[in-house]
Amino acid sequence: MDTDIPKLLLEGVSKQFTGAGEGILAAIEDIHLSIPERSIASLVGPSGCGKTTLLKIVAGLIEPTAGEVLIDGQPLSGHSRVCGYVPQAYTLFPWLTVQGNIEFGMRIRGWDSQKRNRAVGQLLSLTGLEPYRDFYPKRLSGGMQQRVALARALAVEPELLLLDEPFGALDTQTRSLMQENLLQVWEQTQKAILLVTHDIEEAIFVSDVVYVSTARPARVKATVSIPLERPRSHLIKQGVEFLTIKNTVVNMIRDESLKAI
Amino acid sequence: MEPFFLSSPSDVLRAFHTLFFLQGFANDILASVMRISLGFFASATCAVPIGILMGRSRVVDALLTPITSFIRYLPVPALLPFCILWLGIGETEKIMVVFIGVFFQLVLMIADVARRVPGELIELSSSFGASRRATLIRVVVPYSLPQVFDSLRVTIGWAWGWVMLAELVGASSGIGYMILKSQRYLLNANMICGLLTVGLLGVITDALFRFLSTLLFKWR
Numbered sequence: 001m002d003t004d005i006p007k008l009l010l011e012g013v014s015k016q017f018t019g020a021g022e023g024i025l026a027a028i029e030d031i032h033l034s035i036p037e038r039s040i041a042s043l044v045g046p047s048g049c050g051k052t053t054l055l056k057i058v059a060g061l062i063e064p065t066a067g068e069v070l071i072d073g074q075p076l077s078g079h080s081r082v083c084g085y086v087p088q089a090y091t092l093f094p095w096l097t098v099q100g101n102i103e104f105g106m107r108i109r110g111w112d113s114q115k116r117n118r119a120v121g122q123l124l125s126l127t128g129l130e131p132y133r134d135f136y137p138k139r140l141s142g143g144m145q146q147r148v149a150l151a152r153a154l155a156v157e158p159e160l161l162l163l164d165e166p167f168g169a170l171d172t173q174t175r176s177l178m179q180e181n182l183l184q185v186w187e188q189t190q191k192a193i194l195l196v197t198h199d200i201e202e203a204i205f206v207s208d209v210v211y212v213s214t215a216r217p218a219r220v221k222a223t224v225s226i227p228l229e230r231p232r233s234h235l236i237k238q239g240v241e242f243l244t245i246k247n248t249v250v251n252m253i254r255d256e257s258l259k260a261i
Numbered sequence: 262m263e264p265f266f267l268s269s270p271s272d273v274l275r276a277f278h279t280l281f282f283l284q285g286f287a288n289d290i291l292a293s294v295m296r297i298s299l300g301f302f303a304s305a306t307c308a309v310p311i312g313i314l315m316g317r318s319r320v321v322d323a324l325l326t327p328i329t330s331f332i333r334y335l336p337v338p339a340l341l342p343f344c345i346l347w348l349g350i351g352e353t354e355k356i357m358v359v360f361i362g363v364f365f366q367l368v369l370m371i372a373d374v375a376r377r378v379p380g381e382l383i384e385l386s387s388s389f390g391a392s393r394r395a396t397l398i399r400v401v402v403p404y405s406l407p408q409v410f411d412s413l414r415v416t417i418g419w420a421w422g423w424v425m426l427a428e429l430v431g432a433s434s435g436i437g438y439m440i441l442k443s444q445r446y447l448l449n450a451n452m453i454c455g456l457l458t459v460g461l462l463g464v465i466t467d468a469l470f471r472f473l474s475t476l477l478f479k480w481r
Binding site: 056060061082083085087093104105109138 | 385399480
């Protein structure tokens with residue numbers, strides 16, 4: 001019975017912003033979405049459709065206007081555990097070293113230094129950042145910064161990971177490598193992940209389920225299961241199965257993007 | 262040019278010699294430096310925490326910004342008579358003049374610095390479950406510190422102006438007092454010595470601040 005409860009369940013979540021003099025702006029509308037334990041779901045949609053707003057709601061940063069967010073069947077407000085949030089452009093704390101950044105959440109939670117050090121060690125090796133432990137963010141490449149942000153989110157042993165356009169600021173090659181890196185990290189940690197992106201290929205490559213969003217206000221237009229076998233290598237991106245799924249999603253998104261421009 | 266209007270370098274050097282060895286100029290310098298240090302230290306210790314709170318809390322901002330903005334526009338020279346009336350012409354009054362001259366400007370500059378902390382960093386901190394207080398200590402303060410330091414570097418320059426003012430009225434020591442005295446006796450070379458000393462001390466202070474800033478904020 002317990003196994004039927006999804007890690008994350010969104011029921012009719014809506015958010016309206018009341019802008020000054022602009023009336024009411026609906027960012028997301030009646031979103032239903034469910035992510036089972038240990039699985040990866042993506043929300044794909046045109047830029048500016050309100051995807052980030054949805055992630056911020058799950059991260060507990062914004063209150064939804066309507067609807068419910070349930071983690072393990074519990075309403076979000078009553079939760080003491082947090083989600084591991086990786087914001088757009090990964091945003092590191094520039095005055096903290098790699099280690100300091102990874103430790104940030106742990107310090108907030110009041111972990112002692114022994115516990116922190118053990119976790120930092122594990123995360124550095126998981127993300128391949130050991131040589132950069134004492135580096136400040138300004139000296140790291142985009143890909144490294146991204147991994148630090150991921151490690152920082154994982155550090156607090158979150159219920160699930162929330163990734164906002166995690167690879168958006170990276171070049172194509174690095175991006176592709178980072179997607180594989182994310183999957184490796186996922187294989188080891190088995191965290192449920194909600195990823196928001198406008199990159200369809202990325203969404204299909206990493207996810208078990210892709211939710212296609214409409215243009216603003218964001219609504220779930222379609223749910224596409226990705227039956228590709230795991231572990232996945234970048235080579236599957238050239239496979240017929242992958243391309244067929246991609247075509248389907250591309251066409252759905254195209255209609256929505258046309259509405260948005 | 263007539264030596265009366267602008268003394269020659271050799272006159273100035275001679276004046277320096279007389280000032281230091283016969284007229285105890287070192288004590289004047291020390292007096293001014295002490296007044297600045299104490300007045301500036303006091304205003305910085307008050308302005309930095311208050312400014313950061315003003316920048317981050319709407320309540321504190323609404324309470325304090327109108328008052329500080331108002332006082333900021335009162336010219337310090339116009340407040341000087343009251344300072345003397347209430348505090349006399351001793352050290353307290355001179356330090357107070359520096360304090361008033363710096364504090365009300367500095368506090369608004371610090372508030373602006375704190376206001377400019379990127380929202381993403383604040384959000385990120387909250388996403389880890391940080392309270393407002395924890396975010397203030399762990400994000401707002403460390404992020405703002407380099408610019409706070411810059412503001413201090415700028416305002417300590419103004420402090421020199423205020424200490425000169427305080428020493429021109431009712432003083433018996435200090436570089437400003439020496440300049441005033443020299444003017445009375447038409448010792449123009451001495452006045453130039455005073456100006457050169459202030460400029461030199463300014464350069465040293467500035468270098469010190471910059472050195473400390475690069476030392477403290479390697480992450481920038």
